[in-house]
Amino acid sequence: MTEVSTMRSGEISKAEKAYELLRRDILDAHLAPETPLTISSLKERYELGWTPLREALSRLETERLVTFSPNRGYRVAGVSRSELLDLQRARVTIESDLLREAIHAGDETWEQQLVAAHYALKQAKPLRANMPETELIRWEQRHDAFHNALLNGSPSIWLKRFAEQISTQLHRHHRNLVFSPTLIAGGGADLMGEEHYNALLERASNVDHHTALMEATLQRDEKRAIELLVEHIGLTLLTYEGVQPR
Amino acid sequence: MTEVSTMRSGEISKAEKAYELLRRDILDAHLAPETPLTISSLKERYELGWTPLREALSRLETERLVTFSPNRGYRVAGVSRSELLDLQRARVTIESDLLREAIHAGDETWEQQLVAAHYALKQAKPLRANMPETELIRWEQRHDAFHNALLNGSPSIWLKRFAEQISTQLHRHHRNLVFSPTLIAGGGADLMGEEHYNALLERASNVDHHTALMEATLQRDEKRAIELLVEHIGLTLLTYEGVQPR
DNA sequence: TGCGCAACAATTATGTATAATCTGCGCGGT
DNA sequence: ACCGCGCAGATTATACATAATTGTTGCGCA
Structure with missing residues (x-):
């Protein structure tokens, strides 16, 4: 009862x-x-x-x-460039496979929730330098929710758990190496013109990119969807590469 | 003082x-x-x-x-057939990628340690039903050591961490679902003739299979090595399938 | 007489205060 | 200047206090 x-x-x-x-x-x-x-x-x-x-x-x-x-x-725990690269590699391995499984096994509910998460992400204001933390958190939450929704069609519980852990660690590296330039000496936007920094952020968080990824997924175009996902992860990586000087 | x-x-x-x-x-x-x-x-x-x-x-x-x-x-924590299958799936994903990386990046030290681990495994008495626990533990240790040595050529720290965790969980499922038939009602060798059970164990722990896997790896034959690894994981799975009735 | 509900007792988890042990650092002696 | 002694400050472990859950017993009611 x-x-x-x-x-x-x-x-x-x-x-x-x-x-x-x-x-x-x-x-x-x-x-x-x-x-x-x-x-x-x-x-x-x-x-x-x-x-x-x-x-x-x-x-x-x-x-x-x-x-x-x-x-x-x-x-x-510390953050480092080498650990960041290692995390990115692990992310590619695990999320590629999860996406493949989701494309094969995902049902209607999954599709609906993916579309909903994409819509919510589209509504959030995009990333830019020195944005208020509340907006940054909102964007991050919706971005995470989108990627979760994307992989959620897969039945692999352990792989999803690992993806979550990688995601958490990347979040931390993200924040410490890019978005909190005032908290760490010589990091973030101080290293380059704010204009260039904004361009990189824009490229990494571009909604169109997510839209294309979603569409390929919903059309069950496995090859293209995974290509786009890997490219997306790589783009984020490039952003860090641009930010990190040495 | x-x-x-x-x-x-x-x-x-x-x-x-x-x-x-x-x-x-x-x-x-x-x-x-x-x-x-x-x-x-x-x-x-x-x-x-x-x-x-x-x-x-x-x-x-x-x-x-x-x-x-x-x-x-x-x-x-409980064990179940569905979780076992999930663990096997995750293992294929993660270890395939680690093996691919090891084949590309492994150095001489890695090769030597792999050969050493294989030799040690060959010395241990193979699996059979109702073997003494000390021998079972020795075989398991050397088997784990061989697989660790195999993947150790890869530089991906996080993926290796995940592989270790999967390995630990599989070890637990292994023990509870197959090797301790007296501890769980209706499991293990009781379900089939001891002869058949021994045949399955033999097939899953066959040293020749490990030898072929090692040789393909050392020859940097990526495609064949991964095929053999996946087959190896699948064989273990079949063993469980044979043991588990429903 | 049998079933269900409610208060009670026993067991167990949860949190605080306290004692013992260890590490690092400064002070003084050689 | 260097080595060792000893004094904080922190961690590690134990004993004790409190609160919550589970199982049980007994009473009322059908």
Whole structure:
């Protein structure tokens, strides 16, 4: 029947709250890479106890969002150009296969949700330099939702899980290497003219590109759809290449 | 003078010890799938405190070796035929690509270690029904080592990480669905004649098959090597198909 | 007499306070 | 200047307190 859980104090466990808060702060680059995460400072920052934080950190560690050294505590995981390239390679492998499966196995519901996600993405204002963070987050959410919808037709649960993890890591690299130029020395738009930077962002986030990808997919044109997906991932890569000087 | 009290506990942390003990017991099917893991019972089993166990469990959860329900504790993760198939699919995707990369990028050290791993595998006694667990473990270790050596020529760190995780999960399914027939009702060799069962095991673990795979790889024959790898994964799958009745 | 519901008891998860151990760093002695 | 001692500050582990869930018992009602 209808089991009503009582849950006297907060609705969700504090460990879960700690996990989500920390995760969001790391993903959005509010905590810079390599920042030491001492329990006491986190207790102060989030007003949480000792156990929930430790549990959250140990979960984040197996997700590779924080690193850990025995008896020396936790730090926010670092970002690097080489890891970015590695992530891009893994993304191509995994998402290509997922898209292939989706094209073969996707049903009507999948098609409808893909069209809906594409429409929502089209409505969001496109990327540009120094845009307000709320707009940036909206665009990122809808962009992620579109790619999720694209791959969602596939039945491969484990591959989708991996794709999600890659996506998370790329999000973090994205934010730290490109979109938060003020937070890292010498990164982002400061390296080139804002005009050029905007052009790159425009190229990487071009809605037409996503439209073409969706159409090829809906027409079950496997070869072309995968070509477009790989090109899309490569374009994003080129954007970083342009941004990163050495 | 006061150097007596240094290094009181073991060299590694108890959380790490708890993690490794639990992990091994789950992987070797000493703890059956769906077994509830209450802290108190684990405290008794491993003679460890409360915090290390909690930390170990939360790490195992993000690895999907245990499942967790809020306010209802942890259990050993379940196994199922559908998840097994899903894992096999993911393995084909990821290992095919890793092998392709290894064939293109592998150096001399890689070749030597691959040959060494193959030699070690050849020395281990092959699989058969009701073999002693120590021999089973030895064969499994060398088999894993061979496949690791095969893929190790690739530079893709994230993909190798994923391959490792898939490998771990398959190991668990393997043990629970095939090699521990006495532990699960109606599984394993009981379902067919021991002769037939042995034939299947023989086919899946045939050393010649691994030899051919290695030789195609060392000759940098990408197409044939990947064919053999996919066939190898499929054979293992067929073994399970034979064992699983419905 | 049998079934269902509700309060109760036991077990277990969750969180806090506290003790013990370890690492890094500065101070002082040689 | 260099080596070692010792003092913070942090991590790691234990004991204790609290809250939630599960199982059970007993009572009421059909």
